[in-house]
Amino acid sequence: MKxxxxxxxxxxxxxxxxxxxxxxxxxxxxxxxxxxxxPNSDVTKLRxxxxxxxxxxxxxxxxxxEGADAVIWTIAIxxxxxxxxxxxxxxxxxxxxxxxxxxxxTQLPRHGKTQPLRFIYMNGSNAVRDHTKKPLLMGDYLxxxxxxxxxxxxxxxxxNGTVEAQVTKTGxxxxxxxxxxxxxxGRAFLRSLVGLPMINVDVIAAALLDQxxxxxxxxxxxxEDLVRIGETRLAxxxxxxxxxxxxxx
Numbered sequence: 001m002k003x004x005x006x007x008x009x010x011x012x013x014x015x016x017x018x019x020x021x022x023x024x025x026x027x028x029x030x031x032x033x034x035x036x037x038x039p040n041s042d043v044t045k046l047r048x049x050x051x052x053x054x055x056x057x058x059x060x061x062x063x064x065x066e067g068a069d070a071v072i073w074t075i076a077i078x079x080x081x082x083x084x085x086x087x088x089x090x091x092x093x094x095x096x097x098x099x100x101x102x103x104x105x106t107q108l109p110r111h112g113k114t115q116p117l118r119f120i121y122m123n124g125s126n127a128v129r130d131h132t133k134k135p136l137l138m139g140d141y142l143x144x145x146x147x148x149x150x151x152x153x154x155x156x157x158x159x160n161g162t163v164e165a166q167v168t169k170t171g172x173x174x175x176x177x178x179x180x181x182x183x184x185x186g187r188a189f190l191r192s193l194v195g196l197p198m199i200n201v202d203v204i205a206a207a208l209l210d211q212x213x214x215x216x217x218x219x220x221x222x223x224e225d226l227v228r229i230g231e232t233r234l235a236x237x238x239x240x241x242x243x244x245x246x247x248x249x
Contacts, residue, residue, distance in 0.1 A: 017213070022045055169222050
Protein backbone atom coordinates (compact mmCIF):
# COMPACT_ATOMS: atom_id res chain seq x y z
CA MET A 1 0.00 0.00 0.00
CA LYS A 2 1.27 3.46 -0.94
CA UNK A 3 0.22 6.31 1.33
CA UNK A 4 0.61 10.08 0.80
CA UNK A 5 0.77 12.02 4.08
CA UNK A 6 2.53 14.94 5.75
CA UNK A 7 2.11 15.02 9.54
CA UNK A 8 4.95 13.68 11.71
CA UNK A 9 2.85 11.43 13.98
CA UNK A 10 1.17 9.86 10.96
CA UNK A 11 4.57 9.09 9.49
CA UNK A 12 5.87 7.70 12.79
CA UNK A 13 3.00 5.26 13.13
CA UNK A 14 2.86 4.36 9.43
CA UNK A 15 6.51 3.29 9.47
CA UNK A 16 5.50 0.45 11.81
CA UNK A 17 2.59 -0.86 9.74
CA UNK A 18 3.60 -3.83 7.57
CA UNK A 19 0.78 -3.37 5.04
CA UNK A 20 2.06 0.12 4.19
CA UNK A 21 4.95 -0.45 1.83
CA UNK A 22 5.61 3.15 0.75
CA UNK A 23 5.07 6.45 2.55
CA UNK A 24 5.29 9.57 0.42
CA UNK A 25 5.73 12.63 2.64
CA UNK A 26 4.61 15.70 0.69
CA UNK A 27 5.88 19.04 1.98
CA UNK A 28 7.56 22.35 1.19
CA UNK A 29 10.87 21.04 2.49
CA UNK A 30 12.54 17.68 2.92
CA UNK A 31 10.82 15.37 5.39
CA UNK A 32 13.11 13.41 7.71
CA UNK A 33 12.11 10.36 9.76
CA UNK A 34 10.43 11.49 13.01
CA UNK A 35 11.99 11.10 16.43
CA UNK A 36 11.04 8.28 18.78
CA UNK A 37 10.18 5.75 16.11
CA UNK A 38 7.62 3.09 16.92
CA PRO A 39 8.22 -0.66 17.17
CA ASN A 40 9.56 -2.39 14.06
CA SER A 41 9.77 0.87 12.14
CA ASP A 42 11.13 0.63 8.60
CA VAL A 43 12.46 4.06 7.59
CA THR A 44 13.34 2.79 4.11
CA LYS A 45 9.62 3.08 3.28
CA LEU A 46 9.72 6.88 3.62
CA ARG A 47 10.02 8.99 0.47
CA UNK A 48 10.27 12.77 0.81
CA UNK A 49 8.71 14.79 -2.03
CA UNK A 50 9.25 18.55 -1.99
CA UNK A 51 6.52 20.72 -3.53
CA UNK A 52 7.10 24.46 -3.64
CA UNK A 53 3.59 25.42 -4.76
CA UNK A 54 0.62 23.27 -3.74
CA UNK A 55 -1.43 24.73 -6.57
CA UNK A 56 1.09 23.56 -9.18
CA UNK A 57 2.39 19.99 -9.32
CA UNK A 58 5.45 19.52 -11.53
CA UNK A 59 5.76 16.44 -13.71
CA UNK A 60 8.50 15.17 -11.41
CA UNK A 61 6.28 15.48 -8.35
CA UNK A 62 3.35 13.85 -10.15
CA UNK A 63 5.56 10.91 -11.06
CA UNK A 64 6.47 10.46 -7.38
CA UNK A 65 2.78 10.41 -6.41
CA GLU A 66 1.67 7.80 -8.94
CA GLY A 67 0.20 4.56 -7.67
CA ALA A 68 -1.14 5.90 -4.37
CA ASP A 69 -3.81 3.97 -2.50
CA ALA A 70 -4.71 6.68 0.00
CA VAL A 71 -4.05 10.33 0.82
CA ILE A 72 -4.41 11.88 4.27
CA TRP A 73 -4.61 15.66 3.86
CA THR A 74 -3.69 17.61 6.98
CA ILE A 75 -2.48 20.92 5.49
CA ALA A 76 -4.52 23.92 6.67
CA ILE A 77 -4.40 27.13 8.70
CA UNK A 78 -5.65 26.52 12.23
CA UNK A 79 -7.77 29.19 13.98
CA UNK A 80 -4.88 30.01 16.33
CA UNK A 81 -2.65 30.92 13.35
CA UNK A 82 -5.31 32.69 11.31
CA UNK A 83 -4.22 36.21 12.32
CA UNK A 84 -0.76 35.68 10.81
CA UNK A 85 -2.16 35.19 7.28
CA UNK A 86 -4.28 37.25 4.95
CA UNK A 87 -7.79 35.99 4.30
CA UNK A 88 -6.84 35.09 0.73
CA UNK A 89 -3.86 33.07 1.97
CA UNK A 90 -6.02 31.25 4.52
CA UNK A 91 -8.54 30.26 1.83
CA UNK A 92 -5.83 29.06 -0.55
CA UNK A 93 -3.99 26.99 2.06
CA UNK A 94 -7.02 25.57 3.90
CA UNK A 95 -9.37 24.95 0.96
CA UNK A 96 -7.75 25.37 -2.45
CA UNK A 97 -4.66 23.28 -1.65
CA UNK A 98 -6.86 20.35 -0.60
CA UNK A 99 -9.11 20.61 -3.66
CA UNK A 100 -6.07 20.73 -5.93
CA UNK A 101 -4.61 17.82 -3.99
CA UNK A 102 -7.57 15.52 -4.57
CA UNK A 103 -7.86 16.58 -8.21
CA UNK A 104 -4.18 15.91 -8.87
CA UNK A 105 -3.56 12.70 -6.95
CA THR A 106 -6.72 10.99 -8.15
CA GLN A 107 -5.99 11.64 -11.83
CA LEU A 108 -2.52 10.08 -11.80
CA PRO A 109 -1.79 6.55 -13.07
CA ARG A 110 -2.34 3.86 -10.43
CA HIS A 111 -0.63 0.98 -12.25
CA GLY A 112 -3.51 -1.47 -12.48
CA LYS A 113 -4.98 -0.89 -9.01
CA THR A 114 -8.75 -1.35 -9.05
CA GLN A 115 -9.74 -0.18 -5.57
CA PRO A 116 -10.87 3.47 -5.33
CA LEU A 117 -8.26 5.92 -4.12
CA ARG A 118 -9.14 7.01 -0.58
CA PHE A 119 -8.77 10.71 0.23
CA ILE A 120 -9.13 11.91 3.82
CA TYR A 121 -9.52 15.63 4.53
CA MET A 122 -8.83 16.48 8.17
CA ASN A 123 -10.85 19.45 9.41
CA GLY A 124 -12.04 21.07 12.62
CA SER A 125 -15.18 20.03 14.43
CA ASN A 126 -16.93 23.40 14.02
CA ALA A 127 -16.66 23.74 10.22
CA VAL A 128 -20.08 24.42 8.68
CA ARG A 129 -21.26 23.30 5.22
CA ASP A 130 -24.65 25.05 5.28
CA HIS A 131 -24.14 28.71 4.36
CA THR A 132 -27.50 29.63 5.88
CA LYS A 133 -26.12 28.68 9.32
CA LYS A 134 -23.16 31.03 9.60
CA PRO A 135 -21.68 30.91 13.13
CA LEU A 136 -21.37 34.15 15.09
CA LEU A 137 -17.73 33.50 15.92
CA MET A 138 -15.26 33.01 13.06
CA GLY A 139 -18.19 32.56 10.69
CA ASP A 140 -16.35 33.23 7.44
CA TYR A 141 -13.51 30.88 8.37
CA LEU A 142 -15.82 28.04 9.45
CA UNK A 143 -17.92 28.39 6.30
CA UNK A 144 -14.78 28.36 4.16
CA UNK A 145 -13.60 25.15 5.81
CA UNK A 146 -17.07 23.69 5.35
CA UNK A 147 -16.94 24.66 1.68
CA UNK A 148 -13.73 22.64 1.37
CA UNK A 149 -15.53 19.61 2.82
CA UNK A 150 -18.37 19.98 0.32
CA UNK A 151 -16.05 20.34 -2.67
CA UNK A 152 -14.02 17.27 -1.70
CA UNK A 153 -17.05 15.05 -1.01
CA UNK A 154 -18.76 16.20 -4.22
CA UNK A 155 -15.61 15.46 -6.23
CA UNK A 156 -15.62 11.88 -4.97
CA UNK A 157 -19.34 11.49 -5.66
CA UNK A 158 -18.80 12.60 -9.26
CA UNK A 159 -15.86 10.21 -9.78
CA ASN A 160 -18.00 7.19 -10.73
CA GLY A 161 -16.48 5.08 -7.98
CA THR A 162 -12.81 5.79 -8.67
CA VAL A 163 -12.41 8.03 -5.61
CA GLU A 164 -13.68 7.73 -2.04
CA ALA A 165 -13.52 10.82 0.19
CA GLN A 166 -13.87 11.23 3.91
CA VAL A 167 -13.96 14.28 6.17
CA THR A 168 -12.71 14.00 9.75
CA LYS A 169 -13.87 16.72 12.14
CA THR A 170 -11.50 16.90 15.09
CA GLY A 171 -11.50 19.00 18.20
CA UNK A 172 -8.33 20.33 19.81
CA UNK A 173 -5.40 18.00 19.07
CA UNK A 174 -3.08 17.58 22.02
CA UNK A 175 0.40 16.12 22.28
CA UNK A 176 0.81 15.43 26.02
CA UNK A 177 4.56 14.95 25.62
CA UNK A 178 5.02 18.52 24.41
CA UNK A 179 2.63 20.42 26.67
CA UNK A 180 3.74 22.14 29.85
CA UNK A 181 1.46 22.26 32.88
CA UNK A 182 0.61 25.88 32.07
CA UNK A 183 -0.22 25.01 28.47
CA UNK A 184 -2.46 22.17 29.60
CA UNK A 185 -4.39 24.52 31.88
CA GLY A 186 -4.70 27.05 29.08
CA ARG A 187 -6.06 24.47 26.66
CA ALA A 188 -8.48 23.15 29.27
CA PHE A 189 -9.80 26.69 29.74
CA LEU A 190 -10.11 27.13 25.96
CA ARG A 191 -12.05 23.89 25.61
CA SER A 192 -14.47 24.93 28.33
CA LEU A 193 -14.85 28.40 26.83
CA VAL A 194 -15.58 27.42 23.23
CA GLY A 195 -16.92 23.92 23.85
CA LEU A 196 -14.43 22.08 21.67
CA PRO A 197 -13.71 18.38 22.24
CA MET A 198 -10.16 17.07 22.56
CA ILE A 199 -8.18 14.23 21.03
CA ASN A 200 -4.57 13.16 21.54
CA VAL A 201 -2.25 13.29 18.55
CA ASP A 202 -1.44 9.56 18.67
CA VAL A 203 -5.14 8.69 18.77
CA ILE A 204 -6.11 10.85 15.79
CA ALA A 205 -3.16 9.48 13.79
CA ALA A 206 -4.15 5.88 14.54
CA ALA A 207 -7.75 6.60 13.54
CA LEU A 208 -6.75 8.23 10.24
CA LEU A 209 -4.42 5.38 9.37
CA ASP A 210 -7.09 2.82 10.21
CA GLN A 211 -9.53 4.47 7.81
CA UNK A 212 -6.93 4.80 5.06
CA UNK A 213 -5.98 1.11 5.33
CA UNK A 214 -9.24 -0.62 6.20
CA UNK A 215 -11.81 1.58 4.44
CA UNK A 216 -14.16 4.34 5.50
CA UNK A 217 -16.68 3.75 8.25
CA UNK A 218 -18.69 6.69 6.86
CA UNK A 219 -17.93 9.82 4.87
CA UNK A 220 -17.82 12.12 7.90
CA UNK A 221 -16.25 11.19 11.24
CA UNK A 222 -16.77 13.37 14.30
CA UNK A 223 -14.27 13.74 17.13
CA GLU A 224 -15.97 11.04 19.22
CA ASP A 225 -15.79 8.63 16.27
CA LEU A 226 -12.08 9.31 15.86
CA VAL A 227 -11.41 8.78 19.57
CA ARG A 228 -13.26 5.45 19.48
CA ILE A 229 -11.49 4.20 16.35
CA GLY A 230 -8.05 5.47 17.33
CA GLU A 231 -8.11 4.11 20.87
CA THR A 232 -9.30 0.72 19.60
CA ARG A 233 -6.43 0.52 17.11
CA LEU A 234 -3.80 1.61 19.62
CA ALA A 235 -5.13 -0.91 22.15
CA UNK A 236 -4.69 -3.64 19.52
CA UNK A 237 -0.94 -3.12 19.78
CA UNK A 238 -0.28 -2.63 16.05
CA UNK A 239 -0.88 0.87 14.68
CA UNK A 240 -3.76 1.06 12.23
CA UNK A 241 -4.35 -2.70 12.04
CA UNK A 242 -7.64 -4.35 12.94
CA UNK A 243 -7.57 -6.39 16.17
CA UNK A 244 -7.80 -10.13 15.57
CA UNK A 245 -11.17 -10.28 17.34
CA UNK A 246 -12.71 -7.40 15.36
CA UNK A 247 -15.91 -8.06 13.44
CA UNK A 248 -15.70 -4.79 11.48
CA UNK A 249 -16.05 -5.07 7.73
